[in-house]
Amino acid sequence: MGFMDQICVTGPVLTLSFSVSTIGDNIIVPAVAGKKLEIYRIILQSTGAQNMAFKDGAAISLTGVMDFAALSGIVLDPTSLPWFEISAGNDFILNLSANTKVSGKVDYIVQR
Numbered sequence: 001m002g003f004m005d006q007i008c009v010t011g012p013v014l015t016l017s018f019s020v021s022t023i024g025d026n027i028i029v030p031a032v033a034g035k036k037l038e039i040y041r042i043i044l045q046s047t048g049a050q051n052m053a054f055k056d057g058a059a060i061s062l063t064g065v066m067d068f069a070a071l072s073g074i075v076l077d078p079t080s081l082p083w084f085e086i087s088a089g090n091d092f093i094l095n096l097s098a099n100t101k102v103s104g105k106v107d108y109i110v111q112r
Helices: none
Strands: 015-021 022-031 037-046 050-057 067-068 072-076 084-086 092-096 100-111
Touching: 015 022, 015 092, 022 100, 050 084, 050 100, 067 072, 092 100
Parallel strands: none
Antiparallel strands: 015 100, 022 092, 037 072, 037 084, 037 100, 050 067, 050 092
């Protein structure tokens, strides 16, 4: 039994792997019509120097721009509250400043 099994959430935990390398907005978790997303865990690594920001759809920044050196990454482990709440009908987006590969996975739920 993992830590995510011990957190009370309002739906099943879903997992998506991703690998993106395009400057600008990259959809990490696609929107579900009329539903909010809750992001509980993120693991990512960048192969090259990169500036990144997480976004709620195209217009809402969830973080400031974060600087990453080549071969660096981030782990946001699950907590009792989601790291990010994505508005109903919006994608969870990772914005990149360079054409270097960023890969990882995200654990999330779709609110009922």
